[in-house]
Amino acid sequence: MEEFAVSFWIYIVVMSMFVGGAMKKFLALHIGALPSVVAWLGVTLLVERLCALCMPAVLARLVLCVSCWLYFSWASPKPFLPVEGKAVFITGCDSGFGNATAKQLDAMGFEVFATVLNLEGEGAKHLRRVCSSRLTLLQVDITQPQQIQQALLETKAKLGMRDLWGLVNNAGWCVNIADAELALMSNYRGCMEVNFFGTITVTRTFLPLLRQSKGRIVTISSPSGEFPFPCLASYGASKAALNLFINTLRHELEPWGVKVSTILPASFKTGQSSNPEYWEKQYKNLIQNMPMSLLEEFGEDYLTETKELFQNYAKTANEDLSPVVNTIVEALLSPQPKLRYFAGSGLTLMYFICSYLPLSISDRFLQKLFVQKKVLPLALRKQQGLSPSDNNNSIKENLNNCNSFTKIID
Template identity: 65%
Template structure:
């Protein structure tokens, strides 16, 4: 019976299964009426099946798709159309290090009038910007969680712009105050992430939006895939980015009549400060152990918390140090005549989003765990329940007895 079906049939079956399964997953997760969506997907499936059976053999369809992709890529070999940067002003938050620092330098080199905010005007990042950038760059000391500083930055920017509007607002400032499971994450970390990543960004956006509307310009926000997908041990950070993503998507609809284009950039893993600092993780780990209630620490185990810290350190050490994909995405969002709503900056994101969108939750969750933090320890209470803690204790006692006998 199996011989009646050749390889192209199984390829076809796999493709249809993935897309129909993805549709069913979205319907079940939406908790909305599944009728219209299900009928539409079943109709599309039947149509594809009829076309397959009567018009396009499997291999021919694959060849046709490959040919179309080749022709499309050849038609886009030239550089994408771009608006001029000269005479355009852009305001960037969080330029002490990382994406903001790299973007400020690059946008200045393209001819933008850059307003770069830093937390420390005498810090290394600020001095580097002053040394490497032109006189067009303006440094501003701004903590985006402080409304008075945001308002002062607006006044300083207006004073330099004159009657000119603000072409670009790049919301880059953010923090990742996270070091473990949601239950182990301190409430102060949840609040810190929300204050900077969400409320701070909303404050800056609302404050500078009149200037952006005046120029019919662009709003570019650096977010994270953790705001779309349940990365383990990133509950506080991911929740703040999820709120930010919804805010940005809402702005995209609301500002379209004003001629303002809104884009979100989703970077993969990059080596940004302070996550690349070994001392930072040690301090976070120490603070967490001192702050957790004794009963909760007993349930999870200090070794469990330490392993999580070690995995975060290892992940940060192997992150990509080259920020150019993110910086290039910022430039495209600012200068493309038709910017995209979303830019995926970095390798592996397309596969991650494909699996998250179309595969069952059991598979997508397992993929995230393997890709991000490959934990080997269970919480201590679960080990005790399964007998692992007892077995380990017996093994340790037996080993100690053998050593004593040898002595």
């Protein structure tokens, strides 16, 4: 009877450990933890069944010790690696994530090599003003291989016998949004040149240094590269190609000891995303270069609604870039960095819906999350016997709905 009482209390303790661990994972609200939660609960069920059979007290104690070791080795945060002596190369530091990351890493003591498109631009001037002498600014257009090679030579010359610890692939480009059929081919090619081919060229160029140091590659991607956001075909396709390349690289670099991480940010105000003049210019370029047959079929008010919806969405984006910057720091310094990081609010809900619920639900969610289009193409309105003016009031209503929905997600 006494042996049974001991087993019972050990059973309670073990169950508390396992269930507590699972709840901690769940409450962390990180979609990447879902497989771990499932595995954790599976082991919990197994232990529960074993204990229910009144295992001997000695065996129960052994299970308790192993469980505690597994739990604390899993749950205890690992200290970051030391910063001293580490150098990092970052692309796209004129503004946004790259600019903020360069400042943060410099403040932490990293030696930073930051690329900008314009050495005399506001972003470069700001970095010179606020950063230490450890930061080196390099003018690099990542679509120009010769500039990347020159950056490599300058980086190696500055490092001397020291290693390059990390590469942060941050540079990216997104042009005006439109239906996949309406987007200009120059948009597709431009996104692929910067987001895919440019990033590949930078990564391949600096890989020998990273293999030598057994360092880190951190790449800023996008959820639009994994899910079909309406009107983001050109940008999303380039990020999808990038994701596959980075994941393949991750497997291939494992024997070399190079850790590869991908960061998927939520909606943040970066670059030209909140500049109305920039998007107005892109919109005019779209109208001027679109085949007249398509413009007549869809109608200019259809395109105008898309532009205004996106501008309204961009206005509600998060101005605080620290979630992404902190994630980059973690990926560079964690002893065991994650393969994928989700930075920003709303991503957990989005990834859960898009990964686990039926397509009919996830498609509707993406439509409501990004652009809630209500203006029908002109040709469809004519087929249904509607006049062009029937959609005039829907644009304002749609903008209000988009703003309200974005606040709920954030």
